[in-house]
Amino acid sequence: MPPEQPVPLDTDVRWIHGSPSPRHRTDPPLQVHRLAPGTVLIRQSKDVTFEAPFILLLLGEHRALLLDTGAVDGTMLRQAVDGLVADWLSSRAQPTAYAPESYQLVVAHTHAHGDHVAGDAAFADRPATTVVGHDLDAVRRFFGITNWPGQVVPFELGRRPLDVFGIPGHHPTSIAVHDPTTGLLHTGDTVYPGRIYVDDPQALLATLDRLVAFAQDRGVRHVLGCHVEMTTTPGRDHPLGARYQPDEPSPFMTVAQLAAVRDAFGTVADRPGIHRFDDVVFCVGQGPRVLVPLQARALLERVRRQLGPLRRRPGG
Numbered sequence: 001m002p003p004e005q006p007v008p009l010d011t012d013v014r015w016i017h018g019s020p021s022p023r024h025r026t027d028p029p030l031q032v033h034r035l036a037p038g039t040v041l042i043r044q045s046k047d048v049t050f051e052a053p054f055i056l057l058l059l060g061e062h063r064a065l066l067l068d069t070g071a072v073d074g075t076m077l078r079q080a081v082d083g084l085v086a087d088w089l090s091s092r093a094q095p096t097a098y099a100p101e102s103y104q105l106v107v108a109h110t111h112a113h114g115d116h117v118a119g120d121a122a123f124a125d126r127p128a129t130t131v132v133g134h135d136l137d138a139v140r141r142f143f144g145i146t147n148w149p150g151q152v153v154p155f156e157l158g159r160r161p162l163d164v165f166g167i168p169g170h171h172p173t174s175i176a177v178h179d180p181t182t183g184l185l186h187t188g189d190t191v192y193p194g195r196i197y198v199d200d201p202q203a204l205l206a207t208l209d210r211l212v213a214f215a216q217d218r219g220v221r222h223v224l225g226c227h228v229e230m231t232t233t234p235g236r237d238h239p240l241g242a243r244y245q246p247d248e249p250s251p252f253m254t255v256a257q258l259a260a261v262r263d264a265f266g267t268v269a270d271r272p273g274i275h276r277f278d279d280v281v282f283c284v285g286q287g288p289r290v291l292v293p294l295q296a297r298a299l300l301e302r303v304r305r306q307l308g309p310l311r312r313r314p315g316g
């Protein structure tokens with residue numbers, strides 16, 4: 001059973017956030033941070049992919065869950081995960097029955113968008129590894145969710161029970177993963193400090209209600225998503241495609257912030273367009289009201305980034 005008091009997470013970390021100049025890239029390809037024993041958060045660099053997704057690894061006594069494989073080829077991620085699994089097994093006070101090559105790894109996805117599944121191929125030939133498929137049938141079958149999306153199903157890692165349930169709205173296959181051991185609720189691209197792209201507003205309304213009720217009922221401590229796109233100025237996001245985000249908020253949100261996100265969406269769900277709130281920007285629909293301003297600003301950002309170092313040249 002999980003402890004009464006969740007294991008505290010070390011969320012006070014300066015994440016890699018890209019390099020000021022495209023001509024002088026300084027980030028490592030991955031940043032690996034241990035939030036707690038057996039709880040690892042990995043970020044891909046903005047120098048490699050503007051998506052710079054966060055990837056969660058949860059390790060239990062019998063198996064581990066990797067949530068997402070990132071936005072680029074997964075070779076480096078695979079190396080990092082292999083090292084983390086080996087470290088975890090060798091750090092156990094009770095020597096486990098598992099060698100690194102027999103300890104199971106489940107590779108699942110917060111949802112099927114390309115920036116969350118691009119590294120899958122690097123895990124295809126990994127021993128003792130299951131890579132969950134991308135379509136809704138495959139996701140439901142793997143986790144045993146018969147009543148989608150409302151049913152909360154257990155997923156056991158070995159002395160580390162998780163809860164999994166469907167959270168459609170951003171994408172039809174989106175899942176939430178709850179780790180009672182640490183009080184962490186992973187919400188993928190459905191809730192995070194950034195642009196929440198709404199594919200199905202009615203589904204997202206219901207999903208946010210269920211997420212808030214779940215988080216309050218289960219005493220969730222931390223809400224975590226896959227990206228950070230906001231600045232530290234409330235209501236202001238970095239441009240789409242930004243490669244350098246020195247003023248980022250933490251990827252972790254509180255349950256109070258989650259509830260505020262739910263309340264905010266209720267006021268704009270039926271209005272296609274871009275709607276700004278303190279912690280998130282809702283992009284409702286895929287029409288010109290959303291795409292034109294996002295892409296215009298992205299283009300300006302690209303030009304500004306290319307010209308930036310020239311402008312700063314002495315005497316220039």
Ligand SMILES: [Zn+2]
Nearest residue numbers: 113115189226
């Ligand atoms: Zn994403």
